[in-house]
Amino acid sequence: MQWIADQDKIRTLAGHNGLMEIFSSGAISGMELRRYSDGEAICSVGDRLEHMFILVEGRLKIHTLLPNGKSLLVRFARPMSVIGDVELLRQYPVKNEVVSMGESLLLAAGRALVLKEFEENTALLRFLVGELSHKMYTLGQTTALNLLYPLENRFASYLLSLFADSGGQRVEEIRTSTLAETADLLGTSYRHLNRIVRRFVEEGIVERKKGSLSVLDQNKLVQLANGNLYE
Incomplete structure (x- = not known):
């Protein structure tokens, strides 16, 4: 994983993905830009996250680990997918492996930054509610697909x-x-x-x-x- 210290690139990626309408300009400036290479893990089972990640370029593969050591595909993630929202806010351990497919760019927002935004940013709340709804819908869909x-x-x-x-x-x-x-x-x-x-x-x-x-x-x-x- 590589940190990219480039505020212009962060603002460009945020603008291209519509994040300027979701986060305040101060929050955008406080985010980190990270580059992950092919096959590199963004987070693994059992991790305790200190950041919420927003995919702004590339794609991710999300899969769960079974007790027998095998993996089962959950879904693929495309730009504007959020990783670690529930785990960060509720401080739950990570339950799925999230891996970069090819090169991916993600914006990382620290827990303190996200909690501060929640105080008066209804756009962020609506965005995360929509993201959680999508995750619940796709989880039910892929569970049925894998089982039936x-x-x-x-x-x-x-x-x-x-x-x-x-x-x-x-x-x-x-x-x-x-x-x-x-x-x-x-x-x-x-x-x-x-x-x-x-x-x-x-x-x-x-x-x-x-x-x-x-x-x-x-x-x-x-x-x-x-x-x-x-x-």
Whole structure:
């Protein structure tokens, strides 16, 4: 993780993401800008947070750790997602792993700064209520997806979530070498997921080439996902 001491960049990113309408100018000036590299953790299970994070560039993967040591995907986060709001304000330990996918930029607001803003900033309160509502909705959606839907539907939802972020380009995250990790995140075995990948290739939904997958038929994925995304 790298701290970026650049107030102009902080203000530019805040303005681009609409944060100037949510936080006071003093609060924006008091935030830190942090850069995380691919695979780097923003927070881990058991951490006690001293900052609330706002994703302003890049994307994050949020997954939970199961008692058997495996992981289960919760959702992907895009810019303006808030990390650590509940944990910071209620001083709860972190329950999920949050990892950067590619390079990500996050603004970090300390607990004292956030509490001070709460005293008279109704825009911030409305923003966080909306964020909490979204988290509750998506948590219910992904829980049902992980528990009730067949793997082909879950994998289609996973691919669509990545596809939306990559602008339809090659989905680099799905490589032969990382299919085992993807299988863990989807709550299945590598062998079962590999069968689904082969079937998707045979049906012309994806192309497997040079160790990575490309989406060929987005409409078919949309049908299989049935409106469910990990986001």
